Structure formats: structure tokens, C-alpha cells
Amino acid sequence: MEVYLYIALFAPLVGSLFAGLFGAYPKMLFTGVVASGLLFASFVSSAILLDYVLAGHTVHVEMMTWIAAGDLYIPFGFVVDQVSVTMMMVVSVVSTVVHVYSVGYMAYDKGFNRFFSYLSAFVFSMMVLVMSDNFLGLFIGWEGVGLCSWLLIGFWYHKESATWAANEAFIMNRIADLAMLIGIFMLYWNLGSLQYDVVFANIATLPMHIITWIGIFLFIGAMGKSAQFPLHTWLADAMEGPTPVSALIHAATMVTAGVYLVVRANPIYSLIPEVGTAIASLGAFVAMFAATMALVNRDMKRIIAYSTLSQLGYMFVAAGLGAYWVALFHLMAHAFFKALLFLGAGNVMHAMHDELDPFKMGGLKKSMKATWIFMTLASVALAGIYPLAGFFSKDLILEVAFVEQHYVLYTVLLLTAGLTAFYSFRLVALIFHGNERHLEHGIHPHEAYSFMLYAMAPLAVLAVIAGMAFKTPYYLMVTNLLPAITYHIHNHTTFWIMTIGTQVFVIAAITYAYKKYAKAVKVDEKVESGLLYQLLYNQYYIPKIYDEVFSKPYLKLSRLAWKEIDLKIVDATVDGIANIIYQTGEKTHTMQDGNLSSMLRWMVIGLVVLLVLAVAFTAGYNAVNLQAM
Amino acid sequence: MFEAIAFYLFAALTIIMFTITVMTSQALYALTAMAAGMIFISAFFFILGADFLGAIQIIVYTGAVMAIYAFGMMFFDTTRDVIEKRSSPRFVVVLGALAAVLVVFIVLAPIVTTNLNANYPIDLAVGNTQAIGMVLFTKYLVPFELAAVMLLVAMVAGIVLAGKKMDKSLTLMTEEDIALMHSTFTHETTQEEAH
């Protein structure tokens, strides 16, 4: 069984290194094929491990010792238990699909080989993150995905907006990582080990305020990775990267790492329910916040990005309220249909020659049937219509909120569900229905390559069946590790009112969206200049605030530090030392003027100096010794 | 008592002579004072019971070395005063005085250890010259031979440096070549005198 663990873990790394060998060469098809093949091997191994875990076993290996210094012992250890195997399946399925898709999407890109190297490296880091058995290994994976995300967002590095977005993502993640490191340090300082089993066994022995702080710090780290407010601006800007990147990283894997952390650390968070409530509140706020921004946006990928942000909020609500298995389940389902949505958007982009404004598209269902079907399916799943996946995961979260008697959270989440349905179908309607606005811009769309569509098909299937088929076996498996709480609404009437009512609400939102946008639309200037519209369109001006409050003063400070401190003090000191030596040489070389007489004088001066030293030392030595005698 | 008088007398004389050597501007005076100083130093050797050394001092130093200097001075033009550019004479004197004071300081220090054994102890029954001979040719034989080689080398070096026409070997040339060489040589010297 360990063999499968190592295959699942290292196959992406091998693929990455192999593709990396050809990074500087023009496109070589086999790099993409080999990388995809290795990822498929990883998927198969994960599937075998899933089978093994479903039978009730876990795999735990310690590959080698990493740090053994004094009391600190940290190995490279990997564990495949119920939680990590779920994540492994999600990651490997979506990664394989995205790799195959990218072979077609990036077919005309100059950096083809490099792309696969980075993509596989990302998958490897994510695998390390979810398979590690100690907090520090998790942190290594954490940093690795951050790095690979930077590489991938800034893939087209000649574009300044892309490099800026990459830097923004990395720096924001870094800020959060500081808090996470503090959390890890506190864990080590108080418990002496970072292994999951040791930490979770002993965490209850610590005083309450320490546990609270640990939980808070770890969550701040999760906030950065999962783009919760206020560290959320990077996610929308990260759409500068190629669309497969968005599908893999910003829908399915990296942004869910924060949720994974909270789920993994559930013994800690179970002890501090107040922090959990805070997490849930923040999650609900972010869900609503992101949904409002998606309502008016005119960038296709950004709308989907805000949708991801909103759904992450849902996951944190579940995790914060103690329903860890629900959060993980929604993570899994969301990964499938969100990735499908992104890949479909990729098809549209390619067909529209990289145009992103849905107002410039329209009526594409005639020429891109398959993509239309996929994206509609994904949107239906996202909206949470029975019997697709979203219903089983998202509506479950609504139930959790209701059962735990957080009615405010419930209301917020319910409203957000309506908004989600609205903006998702606004997007679908604008792109695929209505008049063909793109013709005025001279764009003639065509469907994507068929193998790309075949790659997307598994995701579509999963988006349909994942909820119904997987919920019960998943629940039985994962509750071996996570707290097993079922959420029943005891009053049957309330339950049915809730469920049917949610569905009606959502369907109403969808209908309204179709009515408004699935016809000949044009941009409405009056609405667009309204205050509320402007506020939402500019993301509540938060990026602007960040720029004014943080970026510009920091730039000034950096410039000051460079000019005043670095140039005037540090450089001057170093140059000064060198100058002193040089000047000493300049002055003393006049001693050698070739004149014997002056050299004889110097000799006598040296002789006198030596005599002085001899007399002084001897007198001192004798004074000390003779006194002792 | 005599010893003390002799010591102070010769000390004063030596110092005066050497000071003249160092300070005067005329080369001939310097040479003469130097020679006189050498003689007075040999007097010190006799006072100290180093008869052989005193004799050697007179013969070698005053006789040979001073004679060499005299020949050398004949070579350079000594009718002119030696024009020397004086640069900071006070500094020089101060430096010398400082060195002297420091060494005197060292010399005046009491000798702490009493564990000094003589390598070749003086036996007063044996005459100084005889004793020196015995020590020189037995204990100091190797330095003696080396000094002999060194003197040979110095002699050869002196001849090579100062001699004329050293590139031709007279023992390897035939009679006609030597005559030819002499005639050209006198021809050249007459030309030199004409200039």
C-alpha cells in the first residue's frame, strides 16, 4: 500500500521535472502527454488508496527524518486517512482533467513545456499539503502551492498586469503565512511536537487562551490561502493566469487548502466554539460580499472567481459551526462543478479570441453546443437544484445553520443562494442566449477540440452524481475521523418548507436572470452610473483603499530606505572601509622612494619602535612576575 | 685606578673622533678621524685583555680597511667639499639619541638569572693569543674556513669590479694578440689624454 502512496505523491513531481527539462524549448507535445499520463497514474493510485480506506484502514509512512535537532524531531511523514484520501481524490481527478484540457488549450502557446512543469509541480505541492502527517509538512506544501500559484498566475510574464497579480497573490499569502507560522510555533512551544496525532491527543491539556490564540492564528493563515475578507483581493486578480490554472488552483485545490486546514485541525476548533462562530460569521459575510460583487461584473472569469469566493464562505460557515464533514463534502462537490465552469469559460475565451466581456458575446449556444451544456449543468449544480451535487452539499450547509440555531447566518446564506443562482445564470444567459453581439466585433466562434470536451466530461458526470451517489458512503467513511453529527430538522413540516422554499427561491432567481438577459441586451448607461452599481463594480473600492493605505506609503518607505539608509549609510560604510585601506596604501607608499638615506631613517625609526616595545613589555612582565615572587 | 683613567680617556677620545667622522663636511678629515678612532678602539681591546683582538684591530682595520678607503678617496674627487643637502638634522639626532637611551635602559637592567655558564672559559694562566689560537682552530674551525672562503670571494669580487679589460684572458692569448692589444690600448689612452 505504501507503494501507491508514493506513486500518488511523487508521480506529479516526476512529471514536473521531466517537463521542466524542456522548459526553454519550443512546444513539445510529449511533455504534456507525459505529465498528464503521470497524473493519471497518481489518480489511479489515489483511487486504490480510496478503496483501501473505504475498507477501514489507513496508511501512515515515515519516509525519512528531516530535522532531528535537540528536542525537535520532524520527519517527512505521510498519512492517508479518510480526510486526506478525499482531498487526494479531488485533487487528482481535477488535475488530470485540467492537464488533458491544457494540452489543447495551450496548444499555441510558446511556453507549453514550462506550463506543464509548473502545473505538475503545483499538484505535487498540493499532494504534500494534504498527505503530510505534521503541521510543518503541511506548511511546506502550503508554501509550495503559493509559489507554484505565483509562477502560474504570472505565466505570461511579459504582461505587467499578470506579474502584478502574481505578486499580489504571493504577498497576500505571505502575510497570512506569518500568522500561520506563529500558530505553528505556539503549537510546538506548548506541545513539543508537530505531529497530528500527538498534537490532537494533547491539545486539550493546554490553557484555554492558548488554544484560542492557536486557533485564531491558524485560521488567519487559512484566510490568506482561501481569500477570506480582508485578504480577498488577490483571487479576482489571479484570473490573469491561463484559464486551466484558474480551474485547478482557484476553484478546486489551492483555495480549498484553508478549509482543509480547519477540517484537519478540527480537534483544536472543537475546543473553541467562539472562534468557530467567528469563523462562520466571517464566512457568511464573505459569501454575501462576493455574491454582490459578482452581480454586476463584466468580466466572465471574475464572475466565476467571485462565485468561488462566495462558496468558500459557505465552506467556512460549515467548518466554523462544527460540521466539518459537511464542509469537506461541499469542498469536493464544489471542486467538480466549479472546475467544469472554468474550463467551459476557457472554451468560450478561446472561441472569442480572449474576449472576457459577456456583453460582447451572445447566442453562442448555436456554435458551441457542448460547452453550453457543460456550463449550464455546472451552473445548475452551483445553484443547488435537486438532484445535482450542489443541492446535497450547499443546502446541507443551510440546514446546519438552521439546526445550530444561527438564524442570522441562515438568512444570509439563503439570500446568497438566491444571488448565486442569479449571477450564474446571468452569465450563462449573456454568453449563450440572446443576440449574437460578437458578430459586430468580427469574431466567429468555433467549438473547442473534441479531446478537450472528452476531458471535461468526467467532471460533468461528477457534478451530476456526486451529491446523490457519494453522500452516504462518504459520510460513513469520513466520520471515522471527523465528528459524526447528523443534522436533522425534527419538525418535518419545517424541513419540507425549508427545502421546497429554497428550491422555489432559487428557481425564481434563475427565471429572472433568464428573462432579463436571454434576449437582445445592450449596456444600460443609466443603471451603470448609479451609485450602488459603481460601488459593486469597483469591488467596494477595497483594492483602491489597499493601494492608497498600504502600497503607496510602503513604496515611499522603501524608496526612503534605499536612498537614505542603504546608499548613504550601508554603502558609505563599506566603501569607507575600502577607502581607508586604499588611502593607507597611498600614504605609506611614499615611504619607498628609492632614496637610501630616507630608507635608512625608516629603518632606525622601526628599530626605535621595537626597542620601546621590548622595554615596555619586559618591564611590565617583570613588574608582574617579580611582584608575584 | 689606572684602568678607570684609561677607560674614560679613551672613551672621550673615541667619541670625539667618531663625532668628527659623522659631522664634518670634508672627506679627508672624516677619514683621518676614522683612522684615529680605530686606534683608540684597539686601546680598549688591550685594556680588556684581548691582546690578539687589539692587534688584529690595528692591522686589519686601521691598516687595511682605512687604506682601502684612502685609495677609494683618491679615486673620487676630494678637493671639493662633499656637498650634502641637509634635511632635518635635528630629527636625526633626536632619533639617534632616543635609540641610545632605550638601549642604555636595557643594558642597565640587572641580570636576574645566575645560571650563565661560559662556553669557553678564560684561563688566565694561558696567554691570550695562545688561547685564541686554541679555540679558533678547534672549536671555531668551520667558521674559520668559511671566513677564508668569503675573503677569497671578496677579493675576486673586488678585482672584477674595479679592473679594466676583464673580458680578455691573458693566459689564453698568443704573443701577437697581446702585442696588438697593447698597441691599441696605448693608442686609446693617448686619445683619452688628448680629450
Add this chain to the structure above:
Amino acid sequence: MEVTLTHYLVLSTVLFAIGLIGVMRRKNLLMLFFATEILLNAVNIGMAAISHYRGDYTGQMFAFFIIAIAASEVAVGLGLLIVWYKRTGKIDLDQMTSMRG
């Protein structure tokens, strides 16, 4: 009063200092050689004095060899001086600066 080793050593020091002053002061190369001779003689006095007061022949042997060396040094030195004089016509130290560096 009795003349001890210290007196001789002080005398030796004074003569050595005079020699040093001469070495530093003289700009004519021949005069420089004279000053060097003074240095050597001062040391000889010191050697002989120590030999007498310590009852050891080593001092006298040293003085003997110093005399030998001084003689050969004079020979070679004057030879070099003559060659230089023939080539440049002057023996002033201030004009011999080809070793400048």
C-alpha cells in the same frame, strides 16, 4: 671608581648611536660606509667587554669574525661604488632613486 661591564656597554651604545646618526645623516655614499664601520666597531667593543667580564672566549671570537666580515664588506662595497662612479659620475644618495616604488 671601578669600571664595570655596564660602563663598557653604555660606551658601546653611545658609539652605536653616533653610527646611527651618521647613517641617517650622510648623503655621500662613501661617508655612509664610514658610518657603517663605526657601527661595527661599537659592537666589537661590546663583545670584547662581555667576553672579559663573563670569562668567556666566545665574545672575542665573535669580534674576530666581525672584523673579517667587515673587511670583505669594505672590499666589495668599494668595488661597487667605483663601478657606479664610473657609470654615473656621482655618488650622491639623493640622485640614486632607480629603486623607487
